[in-house]
Amino acid sequence: MALDTGHTHILQQTKEDMIRNLFDDVLLFILGKVNLMTAMRASVLSTRWRHLPWSLSELNIDMKDFLHEPCADLTVADHIDRAMASLTGALRNMLSPSCRKTAITRLRISFIISNSYSSEIGYLVNEVIENGMLKVLELTSGVERLPGDDDIDEEMVKHANGVNSFFGNYPNISHCLTRLLLFHATFAESDLHNLIANVCTELRYLYLFRCETGFQSIFKIDAPNSKLNVLEFAQCCFAQVELLCLPNLEELICGNWLCKSLPLTLGRHVPCLKEVEIYSVMRSHQEQFKLSELLCGITCIILCHWIWLLPEKYQLLSAFRNLKELYIYDIFVGFGLLWTIALLEAAASLEILEVERDQIRQFCAERSNAPWEVSEFAYPKNLALKELKIIGFNASEEHIVFIGAVMDRASNLQSVALEDKCCKDFDAISTTSVKCRFPKNEDEQEAIVNNVRNRFSSSAKIIFSDKKVFR
Structure with a gap:
């Protein structure tokens, strides 16, 4: 027993020596992979780690x-207050001038701005x-809540x-802020516009979730001095x-x-x-829309989750003239795949086409199949497409015909990637004759x-999701 105890002690000592001998850069890399609470606990438990949290160049405080x-x-006020009190104490500690010796290259804080x-x-x-110790600031304010939560309208204002x-x-903050995410906020239109156009002058990314300027309002953004690169909004009214x-969007x-x-x-x-x-x-009360009326000169389009498009043909030629990449995910199972050929035909410069067919009808508005017309265009069938990827491929005639239709229109096609994406219960709930079989x-x-080779002429290699390649 004594021998075992001694052996264990030696092993523990060896492990401690290994940690003690690691460079600070290595230990900081490890701490950078965990949240701030874990990093602070590590500094308390080990003298070797004690000074390290204040040397982290990136801080993520959530x-x-x-x-x-x-x-x-x-969503409970008391729980929010207690969490905010602890977050404020941690931030006070981490930003203390007496402890912090290195500048912070990026500070991320997720909190509730309206809290005391x-x-x-x-x-x-x-x-x-002000002290020049922070270069980039990113803020998230608010949490995702259900529409039926009590007093949600009052809380949003x-x-x-x-x-x-x-x-x-705190004007210095707005001049340092590069990324802002806001959840559940009701602004006056002038206030939200001022935030984008004049206040947060260094903002590169803005995310709005269930934000509004009044129900069913029209919000206009005219910000010639904005540096905004990415604008994202979800479930807004x-x-x-x-x-x-938005010159830099x-x-x-x-x-x-x-x-x-x-x-x-x-x-x-x-x-x-x-x-x-x-x-x-798309819900039953919502209308179809035309891509050509929205997009012009775009090089990459991503459509997903049962998007309901009005059929178009020649109108898309101008809208898709610069399109290089097209991603269509969760295609409504009732629509099939062949209608997407109309989009391919309109995008003569397209190089990457990726489609994913949804396997389940649930949560989808009732609709009939879109009467997209797939036919001959005036120009030769020498489209620039190089890569085709099908997510949710199954060994059905529809999928084979779709691959052939693409091959027929893209003589320079280099690869066809076929990926599995099956729902275990699909066969039980599907109302179609298509079976999910990869x-x-x-x-x-x-x-x-x-x-495919016997029916269609193409030198493109065919790659399955297990990385098996057929040339």
């Missing part, structure tokens, strides 16, 4: 990490910026007022968002809008916009390849 009970709820503790947080961060006051009281001028994301039609209008002064992502579970072994895969 209110959720300071919840005091396993089942604490960030936010004034101290603002003061602490503002002071660090309070939250927006808190945001306005916070940036008004705007009737329309008109992007009149490169990516626009619109998801799960609540109004009747797609609430997007692009003005002429959005010259850098290259990527648009649109996703939504070729699992090499013999089945080779049979698929031979079927």
